[in-house]
Amino acid sequence: MAAISLTGLTKVYPGDVTALDALDLEIRDGEFFALLGPSGCGKTTLLRTIAGLESATGGTVAIGEREVTALPPGRRDVAMVFQDYALFPHMTVRDNIGYPLKIRKTPAARRSAKAAEVAAELGLADYLARRPGQLSGGQQQRVALARAMACHPSVFLFDEPLSNLDARLRLEARTFLKRLQRELGVTTVFVTHDQAEALALADRIAVLEAGRIRQLGTPTEIYRRPANTFVASFIGSTPMNLLPGTVRGAWIRVGDALLPGPIGTDAAAALPDGAEVVYGIRPEYLRYTAQHAADVPGALPGRVTVIENLGSTQLLTLDPVAGGPPLQVTVPEDLPVTVGEPGYALPRPERVLIYRDGNLL
Amino acid sequence: MPSTSPGGDAAGLGRLRAALFTAPALLLIVAFLLFPALWTLYLGVTDYRLTGLAAADPSTVGLDNFERALNEDRFTDSLWLTVQFVIGSAVLGQALLGFTIAWLLRERTGVLRRLVEALVLLAWILPSSVVAFLWIALLDRDDGTLNALLGTPGTAWLLEHPMASIIVFNIWRGTAFSMMLYAAALGNVPPSQLETARLAGASTWQQLRDVVLPRIKGHVLTNLLLISLWTFNDFTPFLLTGGGPDNRTEIMPVLLYRTALHGGELGYGAALSVLMLLANLVIALVYVRLLRSRTKEPAA
Numbered sequence: 001m002a003a004i005s006l007t008g009l010t011k012v013y014p015g016d017v018t019a020l021d022a023l024d025l026e027i028r029d030g031e032f033f034a035l036l037g038p039s040g041c042g043k044t045t046l047l048r049t050i051a052g053l054e055s056a057t058g059g060t061v062a063i064g065e066r067e068v069t070a071l072p073p074g075r076r077d078v079a080m081v082f083q084d085y086a087l088f089p090h091m092t093v094r095d096n097i098g099y100p101l102k103i104r105k106t107p108a109a110r111r112s113a114k115a116a117e118v119a120a121e122l123g124l125a126d127y128l129a130r131r132p133g134q135l136s137g138g139q140q141q142r143v144a145l146a147r148a149m150a151c152h153p154s155v156f157l158f159d160e161p162l163s164n165l166d167a168r169l170r171l172e173a174r175t176f177l178k179r180l181q182r183e184l185g186v187t188t189v190f191v192t193h194d195q196a197e198a199l200a201l202a203d204r205i206a207v208l209e210a211g212r213i214r215q216l217g218t219p220t221e222i223y224r225r226p227a228n229t230f231v232a233s234f235i236g237s238t239p240m241n242l243l244p245g246t247v248r249g250a251w252i253r254v255g256d257a258l259l260p261g262p263i264g265t266d267a268a269a270a271l272p273d274g275a276e277v278v279y280g281i282r283p284e285y286l287r288y289t290a291q292h293a294a295d296v297p298g299a300l301p302g303r304v305t306v307i308e309n310l311g312s313t314q315l316l317t318l319d320p321v322a323g324g325p326p327l328q329v330t331v332p333e334d335l336p337v338t339v340g341e342p343g344y345a346l347p348r349p350e351r352v353l354i355y356r357d358g359n360l361l
Numbered sequence: 362m363p364s365t366s367p368g369g370d371a372a373g374l375g376r377l378r379a380a381l382f383t384a385p386a387l388l389l390i391v392a393f394l395l396f397p398a399l400w401t402l403y404l405g406v407t408d409y410r411l412t413g414l415a416a417a418d419p420s421t422v423g424l425d426n427f428e429r430a431l432n433e434d435r436f437t438d439s440l441w442l443t444v445q446f447v448i449g450s451a452v453l454g455q456a457l458l459g460f461t462i463a464w465l466l467r468e469r470t471g472v473l474r475r476l477v478e479a480l481v482l483l484a485w486i487l488p489s490s491v492v493a494f495l496w497i498a499l500l501d502r503d504d505g506t507l508n509a510l511l512g513t514p515g516t517a518w519l520l521e522h523p524m525a526s527i528i529v530f531n532i533w534r535g536t537a538f539s540m541m542l543y544a545a546a547l548g549n550v551p552p553s554q555l556e557t558a559r560l561a562g563a564s565t566w567q568q569l570r571d572v573v574l575p576r577i578k579g580h581v582l583t584n585l586l587l588i589s590l591w592t593f594n595d596f597t598p599f600l601l602t603g604g605g606p607d608n609r610t611e612i613m614p615v616l617l618y619r620t621a622l623h624g625g626e627l628g629y630g631a632a633l634s635v636l637m638l639l640a641n642l643v644i645a646l647v648y649v650r651l652l653r654s655r656t657k658e659p660a661a
Contacts, residue, residue: 053556074562086553090575099571100561151561 002064002154003029009059019045021211034202042211079148083160087132094128100151158190241327243279255322258297260349278355283328285351292344299344404631411625426632439616451592454532459539485537493600527598546580586648
């Protein structure tokens with residue numbers, strides 16, 4: 001078990017492609033840490049550089065007290081679970097799990113006992129003699145986890161561990177993984193492009209874009225207060241509405257409507273009238289009503305163009321009367337709405353976020 | 362099988378017309394493949410010669426030719442030389458070198474890779490006669506390039522080390538096929554499996570043993586089967602050494618050629634070619650057996 005500390009980590013691929021740009025990051029001992037970002041943001045490169053599968057162009061990687069920047073992967077005391085699990089198809093489950101021990105020249109009897117022990121922990125006891133091809137996706141994933149656990153590494157690295165599972169199994173595996181990590185207490189870094197997965201699993205998340213960390217924080221911090229419009233539009237199962245507006249005293253003018261400024265910060269109110277800002281509000285924090293007094297501010301008039309049924313809620317797409325980008329509103333499942341009807345979106349002021357030049361005020 | 366058409370087959374041709382359509386091709390096969398093969402079998406049991414009395418009126422001698430071959434030192438020596446040639450140049454040489462090049466180039470792209478591939482392929486696609494001429498120039502005693510490079514003037518490579526020379530020659534000439542086959546096979550090994558082994562601390566050798574070889578076993582066997590057969594039947598070394606000196610490079614195809622066409626003993630030559638065919642069959646059977654045991658294994 002160990003903390004991971006990255007200092008000025010840079011990775012430049014041939015052809016001047018910068019995958020990691022002077023990145024500093026401290027991952028605490030025992031933490032479940034997510035690297036989140038769209039494809040090509042450098043999150044996988046970062047994970048592979050920690051593993052030693054990629055060599056850093058500049059900067060250092062330290063695991064625990066050891067600086068490992070120049071060490072080969074096999075001497076970093078890390079174990080990785082790959083997206084495709086990377087099980088050896090010609091070996092039995094027992095041999096797969098025991099493989100790292102075999103490389104470490106552990107005697108066959110101890111290896112086999114250890115493999116059986118770890119397999120039992122993960123509910124694989126009955127499959128030791130099988131080959132990976134005879135297992136389901138979820139079982140294969142647990143074999144890959146067991147192999148990573150077998151040699152008690154100080155760090156686990158997971159590369160998109162859940163993305164090869166079907167939706168239902170993914171939820172199960174997510175809960176399983178979180179419990180397992182709690183129990184083992186091993187520092188774990190995992191890469192994902194799925195914001196829901198990162199929010200659900202991680203103790204802390206780093207959101208990456210173009211080789212840089214755009215925000216670092218707990219899932220709650222990142223969900224409630226995305227530090228910039230990139231993170232704001234990336235996090236949340238329905239993307240945040242980001243509406244261009246101008247400051248008008250304590251209010252923000254969006255189109256023809258005056259919407260309430262944020263509560264709890266007067267940063268927006270301190271701006272001069274007419275300053276251009278982006279008004280951020282999640283669909284979940286907008287209220288929808290079909291009737292609204294015309295002279296009362298705080299509501300954005302529009303017309304319902306799309307209704308998506310999400311089960312427990314409905315997602316409405318509202319085209320503002322005054323033009324501008326459409327916005328989305330989450331409403332309860334039982335609210336009667338028809339496509340084409342006029343309606344109003346009312347933001348909850350305590351959830352309003354104001355961005356100026358892309359950054360949260 | 363649905364047979365709705367009037368002819369009883371999918372195209373509605375009927376047996377006769379279908380047969381007529383395939384007849385020209387079948388005729389060619391019979392004339393140029395089947396007949397010569399059967400003719401060779403027949404010749405093998407005669408004392409047919411290129412010239413002389415037996416050319417006009419060959420008589421059947423039964424299995425005498427085969428008995429003679431098996432009792433003759435020249436045949437058994439030739440067989441042994443062929444085995445050395447196949448193992449040395451194909452199984453060890455081409456396969457190992459081809460794999461090594463493919464392995465070293467697997468993560469490279471760009472100029473270096475294309476250059477190496479082009480050079481190796483060039484050796485493969487050049488006509489035999491051209492290649493033989495190049496190698497004679499390379500290995501020449503007086504003005505040879507190799508002697509100039511090594512600083513060993515006066516070394517007659519083809520006379521002093523004839524077998525080694527044709528083995529090296531054939532490795533150089535045939536490595537391209539193995540290289541390409543292994544390059545394709547290595548492309549099928551998931552990088553994540555190699556990386557898992559690396560993370561466990563496996564050395565290159567351990568990665569090859571535990572991850573790569575089990576994965577490409579089928580490719581290896583197919584490759585060995587093909588290059589063994591090709592090398593066993595390869596005649597190009599004759600262009601370098603003519604089977605000499607002192608029959609020291611008289612591999613089977615060369616022995617056959619010299620017996621049948623230089624010596625004029627067509628009957629005996631035919632018997633030798635039947636024996637070669639049997640040897641080929643044995644090689645093929647061994648590999649096919651190994652391949653089959655491999656495909657059965659995962660189900661066990």
